[in-house]
Every structure is written in structure tokens, then in C-alpha cells.
Amino acid sequence: MDHSRADGHATDSMSRGGSAGVPADQATVRRSNLALVLRHVSACGPCTRSAVAAATGLNKATVTSLVSELQARGLVKEMGPQHAGSVGRPGVALALDGSRVGALGMEVNVDYIAAIATDLAGRVIIDRRIGFDAMGSGPERSLDELARMAERIVADLDRLGITPAGITVAVPGLIDATTGTVVVAPNLGWRGVAVTERLSHANIAADIPVAVDNDANLAALAEYTSGVAAGTSDLVYLTGEVGIGGGVIAGGRLLGGADGFAGEVGHVVIDPSGESCRCGRVGCWETKVGLAALVRMATPDRAYGTGPQLVRDPEERLAEIEHRRAEGDPRVDAAAAEVGRWLGIGAAMLVNLFNPRVIVLGGYFARLADLIIPAAQQTLARLGMSDAVERCRFAASDLGFGAASRGAAGVVVERALSDPTSISIRTPPTILPSA
């Protein structure tokens, strides 16, 4: 997924003169120009065809033809009253069409399944979340539940006249994106789970493509496109849940690594003389700042011992901690400050390695941000390279539990904007004659 703006374009006159024009090239050029026009309308709309022509360098007749096709694919619409009969309709503004094509992002996490459907402008149409014990239920029943939710939402969208351009599912684990398989998701207890394959058997139109990606990577994209640090081209996203997820935006692009496994912060060893982690290592960052660590410190009377157990009912435990905090229990403040301190220790490593401008905190970190961030910032200032640290701040995410689903929907939108021909034509386009 490349968010950089197109800085060049192919014209429809590429194959004139002496070069060997072939049909395949013309299709490529057309697709590239459709994307160019669609991105311009998406970023700068509402705007007229003339403005699109001026900004893209395409001639107006070409723009008119491209816009017709984008209209036919349900991607662009005209705003306001049409001036019937005027060729090229110079005064009519174009905008993204939100009425027919949407995007569906979903997330399976330890104790819930969530979904967000948006239009092409990222406006939320449906936002759902159900409590679900994905860990206890196992992959098969979890995927059944996911499929049922997807079917219901696609049906609901259909009643609104909207077809999703695709479905992307966020999972907290290592993903093989090419096969749509979860390689391993420790906190779900999954290994080798073919998510895309299962959803292909759901009662959903077969031409809606399904993809799978890492939850924190998708949440990082959501923060980059629409969160508190939107537009910050170097940011790190950290989410505090039962596990600790991380996603890195570097130079405006998601850092994937060779296999899409980059940003796996949870099991970085941060205290070689610390506690055992349930992964078998000692002193993983997760043992210091995961929800289990907070629960253990904030509610020692209710903790599941000191062993490497999972936190059952995370949302319930967090609610209890917030309740005790409201009642003035000093152990909550102390626990959050200790989490903040270890968060700062790990953040110093991240700042030295990634030199981000912002570290966005999601999950439970965001819920207790006012307690966690001061301690984290103080520790970071002490341990990080000062020149990089001075220019980096923590920020609490305001996307809540929807961050990963929103990022997943964003990936679908991005794909549609990059290749408008992936959206099928419902009505034949009206190709206007050249001006």
C-alpha cells in the first residue's frame, strides 16, 4: 500500500509515432489514468473536470471519458444540479461517490470480533463489535462467527445499495498475506489458519476479494490516514492488549519487512533478568506492559498469580481497574506509572531505531493515557538518543477498538483507488465525444 501521490502519469498518446503500441499497454495506460483522476477527485474534490485536467496534465476530452467510466463504476458522482445538454459540463463539480461502493474491514481479537464498513471517503457506514472468546473457541468456531458477521454486514450493505470492494481481516499475529493465512497468532492460539479460504465459503458474492493482515499494522495505517497523528510520515503505533502489537509507518509507508512480519514488538527481550514470558523467553516487553502486567500490579487481589497466564475477559478486567481508579485506589496509579516506565524503556529503543515523530498508543494504553504517558515520556527522555527524543512525542489514539478494522477498510479503499478497473461496471458508461 503506497500512500505517496502519483508524481507522473501515462498519457493516452503513448503509443503514437514510431514506438510499438500494443493493446495491453493501452489498457495499462487507461487504468493508470483512471487511478490518477480518481485520486485527484479523492484528495482535492469536489472539483470540476477542467480542474482535474489542469492538475493532471491530461487533456479535457480524455478526462471527460475517464470520468464517465469512473461514474459507471460507481466511484465518482456529480455534485449539485446538472447543466443538461452542455458538453463537458464545465461547471459541475465531481466528488467521490459514496452511494454504491464501500469497503469492509474486520478484526478478530482475543475477546471480540469487530467490523467497520466505510464508503470510499472513509466515512463509517456500519460499526459493529461483539464480545467473543476467540481464544477459547478455537480457529474453526471463530472463523464461523467471523463469516456470519461478514455475511450479515454484506447483506445490510446490499440493502443500502452498497457493495464492498473487498474485505480485509485484521488478526493479531504473523500473516502470510499472499495466501491469506495466519502463520501464528500466539494470543489466539492459532497456527496455520487459512482465513481467506474459510471466508471464500461464506455466503458472500464470490467476486468480493478477501485479504488478511496484521492488526497492529492495519491500525498504524488507520492512525496515519485518520488518527491523532494523521499525515505524520514517520510514526510508531503501539497497542496494549493481552499482547503488545506494533506497526511502523516509515517515510509514509507501512514497514513490512521481508515477510510482512516487521514491527513485532511484544517479544523483544527488554529485561534479560526479568519474568518468564508464556512464549518461553525471559523478559519480553509484553511481560512488562501487557494487560496481564497491569492487572497483576493494579489488582493484586484479583490477579491470576504471577505465572505466564492469559488475562481472561480483558475488557471486564480493564473496566474493574478503571472503576477502582475512580474510587481513588492508589495501586492503579502506581501500576500505570510502572507500565509507563517500561513503555518508555522500550520506546527509547524504538526511537533510536525508527526515529519517529510520534508514538501513538492504542488499546488499554489509550484508556489510561493520562497516567501512562507522563511516566513513559520521562523515561524516554532519559534513555533515548536526545536529538531524536526531543522531536518525538507520545499521543493517545482516539480510534479505540476500531483502529484495526478501520485500517483494514482503508486498505480496501486504497486498492480500489489504485485500480478503479477492479470495481465492476453496473451500467454501461456514456463515453462522450472529445471536446
Place this chain on the structure above:
Amino acid sequence: MDHSRADGHATDSMSRGGSAGVPADQATVRRSNLALVLRHVSACGPCTRSAVAAATGLNKATVTSLVSELQARGLVKEMGPQHAGSVGRPGVALALDGSRVGALGMEVNVDYIAAIATDLAGRVIIDRRIGFDAMGSGPERSLDELARMAERIVADLDRLGITPAGITVAVPGLIDATTGTVVVAPNLGWRGVAVTERLSHANIAADIPVAVDNDANLAALAEYTSGVAAGTSDLVYLTGEVGIGGGVIAGGRLLGGADGFAGEVGHVVIDPSGESCRCGRVGCWETKVGLAALVRMATPDRAYGTGPQLVRDPEERLAEIEHRRAEGDPRVDAAAAEVGRWLGIGAAMLVNLFNPRVIVLGGYFARLADLIIPAAQQTLARLGMSDAVERCRFAASDLGFGAASRGAAGVVVERALSDPTSISIRTPPTILPSA
């Protein structure tokens, strides 16, 4: 610096028809097409004009005109005998011209100054290195020495008829590339040193641009373009010297971070209960795998105590360690294995965060690679995320002390290839008529 191949291009007919063509656009299009042709010749040459036209989609008359200009700028030459009089010279192969335009990369490090001059194909023309106590001499005298070396090499190149397209200087520290200033270089004891400004007063042609960049980042680029892991689009480069430098190639691009400070691995805290570092923190990676740690363990009778002192005469100390190893001193093997173990501990963190395919070891790590790598690989396998670790290997750099200078020269070449108009015309181009 973007190594990705251009996947589109602007044609010379962009402004025909109804769009508002302006001269600035035509210049941009011309520049973009010059770069397109030059990159193709660079990557695929020797090749004919017809082959360039077919591969780029430009028409042959345009290619002929562009090639004429590239010849006039000394960037492209014809190979073999010319078929006099034949328009378009279909059978004549084109190649990068190595005779007139070169690139100069330099490096200031703790105990040496190095320089490598290459032609546009990256072939080394001059390779020099002098022992120099940059730390003891202070920035002013060091830059004087650097300027003298630059003057001598530019003069030597001039005698060969070659002008460098630019000079890039590698420095082990945080660099503000926009002002050409070293923000801080702990191992040199520099802070706020204006390298570009100083070289602008050297006796070098004023139109040769000078830039400064981080040594490990430049070395990582050299590994990516011409080292043991050439072409590996996700790699981490680590160099063991007095300090520990790191550079990261992610998705085929150098990871810079918000301020170009990314990849600063040396002062990541890796053992909170470890030794004090001379930076004031405790347990930095450098205290475990820097040259001082090796010297302390391998030659305890000769170490400078256990304090946070610098290693004087690093090359001499390393030679002594290699000598003792040859004599069978078991302490050398044990010390290298211990360095390898801590290298593996830090590498596990890097693999979880960057998911690289290869970790290239430079500096003294490469000199003792056969001792260090087995211990490092074993520790990495134990501590890293298994799915990422299984696909990652260590490799010893074969670029030696020249890695950073070579990467610096590579940056100059890259800039010339991206904008051929930055190279001045020596003879007026012969613009041939369109075919």
C-alpha cells in the same frame, strides 16, 4: 535515495491537445525521460537505441534526441565501431560513459579518513585511506585533512579527464543532511560541525555539490547495491568499530526516520543491569559488542581498565587480537563468542522489528566473522520470533573499510542518474532529426 525502478514515464507529447502545456512542464518531462533512458542503459546496457525505445515506450526519434543529450553530458557512450551515416545507428550499442563523470565518496572515522572515487557504473577509480586520529585532532584539523584529501583526489581525477558529479562525506553520527551538518558524533567528540560549509572553502570547483550522511546508512546502501547481500530489499547492516553503527534497508529503500537518525543501534539499552556506557546510560549494546568490549575480553592484560574509555589505535588493537588468535590464544575465541552472543541478543530485537532477510556484519565483526557468526546465529535462533528468524541469516561484509565511502559514492551516482541535467554539458549536443 530511491532505488525502485521507474514504472511509468512522461512522454514528450504530454502537452498536446487541450491541456495547458507550459515550458516548465516540458523541461520536467525532458528531465524525467533523460533519467528514464539513462537508468535503462545503466541497468540493461549495452543496448541499442531501438531496445531502449521498446523498453521505455518512448518513440525512437525521442530516444535518439535524448541519447544525444546524454552523450553531450558525458553520461552515455557508444560501444564498438559506428556505422557512419546511418540515421539512428540501429546496430550501435549504448553504455554508461565512464570516461568523464565520476563520483567521490569520503569517510571520516575515529582513526582514519578514506575516499573512494568511482565511475557511474560503480567501478572504483581511486581508493585511498590514511590513518588519522580524528578524535584527538578535533573537528577543525580533521576537516582540514579531509579537505586536503578531497582536493588531491579531485585534482587526480581531473588529470584523468574526470569530474566528480558530487562529493558525499560519511561521518559516524547524527547528520542534518539539509544543512550538511554533523549534529553529534559521539565517537569523534563532534557536535554541530558544518562539514559542507568547510568543504565549500576547499580548492575544489564550486559547482561540485557536497553532502554529508551517516556512515552506517551509506554502508548499508553499499551492501544493498554491491555487497554480499546485493539486491536484498530488506537487510540490516551492522558495523563493529569503537562504536556500533547500523543502517536499515526496508523494502529497497534506506530507512531514514523523521530526521535521518534511524538505525542508531549503538545506544539501545540491551542489558539494564549491565556496565555503564560512556554516553551516561547503562547497558548500551555498544558496551557489549563494541571494540572496547572485545579488547577487554580478548586482551585483559592490555585493556584500558573497565571504565567507559575509548579504544586508542583501534586498528592496532585489532591487529594484535588477530595476531594472538593466530598464536592460539583461547581468550580470543572466547571473547569473540561472547561478542557473538550479545550480537545475537540484539539481532533478535532487530529481526522482530525489521524482519530482514540478511544481517550484514561490517567493521571488525567481519574480520572475526568465523568466530562471531556461529554464536550470534545460535542466540538469534533462541531469542527471535522463530518464523522471522528461520528466514534470516548473518553474512560478513566483504567491502572492508571502504563500505561507507563506496555507499557515499553510490549516493552521488544515484543522484546523477535521477537527474542527468545536473551534469553540465561540455560539448553542444547533436540533436538528430526525427526518424
